[in-house]
Amino acid sequence: MPVLQRIVKPKTHKGKRAIVNREPKLIEDLKDTLCIKGSTASQYVNNAMRDLYDLKKPSAALLQKKNIILPFEDITPIENFSRKHNAPLFMFVSNNKKRPHNLIMGRTYEHTLLDMIEFGVENYVSLKEFKTDKISTGLKPMLVFNGELFDTNHEYGRIRNLFVDMFHREVVDNVRLQGLEHVLSFTAFENKIYLRSYKVSMKKSGTKTPRVELVEIGPRMDLVVRRTKLASDDLFKQATRKPKELKVKKKKNISTDNLGSTHGRIHLGVQNINSIQTRKMKGLKKTMAERKEERKRKLPQNNDTDNSKKAKNN
Template sequence: MEKEIVKAKSQRHKRVLKKREPKIHENDKRTLFIRGGNTSETVTTALKELYLLKKPNAILFRKRNVARPFEDYTTMEFLTKMNDASLFLFGSHSKKRPHNIVIGRTYDNQVLDMIELGIENYQSLRSVNGSKCSLGTKPCLIFSGSDFETDDELRRVKSVFTDFFRGPVVDNVRLSGLEHLIQFTAFEGKVFVRSYKVALKKSGSRTPRIELDEMGPNMDLLVRRTHLASDDLFKKACRKPKAAKPKKVKNVTTDVFGAKHGRVHMQKQELKNLQLRKVKALKRKLSTDDTKTKVLKK
């Protein structure tokens, strides 16, 4: 199927299309938070609080959108394309699927992966006493449980959670800036999500003592349905352009600590043929025997 070529009708439209063009280094992914036709108080609170944690790269829709992503995902594709977003979180509530959320991501304006989850034992930010981390903080993600490595479905669920919660892409993170930690634990088909605030305490040395204070939101997620991309499409979506890959420098390696080591290659030198400066002090003095032989030769 050939992709439709859209021509710009105005200068503003031209700037919008240029902004949406593929880039070597893509911008930070934007997330849409969408309310379904019917939502419970638990789902509404979860959407608002996750939206606060994802700010500023997030958009919360105030109006309701009647949609069923697993039956017809054209609505999700349309909304993500119009808002230039790659991730979405859709919340709904029904008798058959109570407290339901759908986390999905797109590739080339088409739905790539979708996961339907049921919220159980939700604990909001307000219900947990204590200090909170600042908005826009990049979280540290920890995945516990062997199911994330052995189960093919949960392995892709782990990839979706990483893409959704990882925050902005940065090169370095300073220790004092590590304030938020999210732990995902897989056990018996459920994923337990716990959120903590990292507190740095004095330890008497340069390395501080780390304590975790429960912050919220906390929830138990039940995996209900999944819509996963094929291996070929997933591999194509993860492909990196050659220009984005760092160029390999010959004879330079980097160890586990980030230090660079260089190797210098030198040819074998013949010291006998080494040309030196002709200095009188370095000239060989003739002995008496050498002078006699020299006179005889003459």
């Protein structure tokens, strides 16, 4: 017999709001990220996750307690954390002799695992070691992906999609030039992904377009790809499917060029140009001289017709 689940109704306004916030929406809210510490996590990889948490704030939560979790053996505890905190993204750190300084990034779909990537952190330099001006919290970063692997390798293509999902923020219609202050660069080369973080510095150039310089602000780390657990193509397609209400309906006979101009095409039937009245303005009307010339042209035709009629009668 199927087991019936007990439906618990909220008793407070706060509980009702929490349930409403978790309901499906046409436009999703900003995705939160859970930062989870493993029971054997080293201080080295803890600091690396802490710096990534600082880049993600305020859409991130750092759990202070250590948890005995092995994500590739049993993902259930992380799925429970995702359901409890309503956070579809997660980062998990651990450390052991076989896989030192381990960092796992992943995401869930409907609170079940979708994708999960295991990295090894090498050559890590923290944010504090860079003695430069930092960026403000919650700034929208620009993501740059370098390397052919992101385009040619299916696995690295899914990793790129995960990074975009991880560091994506609110969707905006307009961007202010001064707001483009942060750049996150990911370079894939020989089974490694080199993560670098820069601040955009705009200097005077003597023209309207400023001279742009990049200043590294950290963190800096090399991510070695170790293990992956990716969703099937059907599940991934279902998770990324857009609702019908958000799809733009294509209008017939309307097109947009590369410059953003809209062009329309109108279909008309066969028209008799001779019968169309084109002279409507007073300045375009025929003068008296033009009218007299037209009359003179018509008179010989009328005389010829009259002569032919008289010849027939005779």
